[in-house]
Amino acid sequence: MSxxxxxxxxxxxxxxxxxxxxxxxxxxxxxxKSERQAYWMARTLGRQKTKFTxxxxxxLFPYMVKLQRSLCPNAQGGKAPVGRExxxxxxxxxxxxxxxxxxxxxxxxxxxxxx
Numbered sequence: 001m002s003x004x005x006x007x008x009x010x011x012x013x014x015x016x017x018x019x020x021x022x023x024x025x026x027x028x029x030x031x032x033k034s035e036r037q038a039y040w041m042a043r044t045l046g047r048q049k050t051k052f053t054x055x056x057x058x059x060l061f062p063y064m065v066k067l068q069r070s071l072c073p074n075a076q077g078g079k080a081p082v083g084r085e086x087x088x089x090x091x092x093x094x095x096x097x098x099x100x101x102x103x104x105x106x107x108x109x110x111x112x113x114x115x
Contacts, residue, residue, distance in 0.1 A: 006033070007033060008030055008031065008032065008033060009029075009032045009033060009034055009035055009037065009038050011029070011038075012061065014065065015061075015064055015065070015068060017068055017072040018042055018064060018067065018068040018071065018072060020072075021042070021068075021071055021072050022038075022041060022042055022045065025045050027041055027045070035059065035060045035061070035064070036056070036060060038064070039052075039060045039063060039064050039067070040052070042064070042067055042068075042071065043067060046067065046070070046071045048067060048070060048071070050063065050066070050067065
C-alpha cells in the first residue's frame with residue numbers, strides 16, 4: 001500500500017497579492033493543499049461573508065479574485081480601484097482636522113460664496 005504524494009496548491013500569478021496577504025497574516029501558504037482550502041482561509045481571516053459554493057467541480061478562482069480585490073485594494077498597479085478611496089489610518093476621529101470646523105472661518109467663507 002503506497003501513500004499518495006502530498007501536493008500543495010499552486011498559486012496562479014494573478015493571486016500573488018492574496019498569497020502575500022495571507023503570509024503577512026501568519027498563514028503557511030505552502031501548506032495549503034487545495035484551492036478550496038486557500039479560499040476558505042482567506043475568507044475567514046479577512047472576515048468576509050461571501051458565499052461558498054457547494055459544487056466541488058467549480059473552480060474558485062473567480063471568487064478568489066473578488067476576495068483579493070476587497071482584501072488587497074492596492075494590488076492593482078499600486079492604486080485603489082476606480083471609485084474606491086484607499087483607507088488611510090488615523091485620518092478620522094474626534095480630534096482630526098476633518099471634524100474640526102472653525103465657526104468664524106466657515107461664516108466668512110459662506111458670505112464670500114454668497115456674494
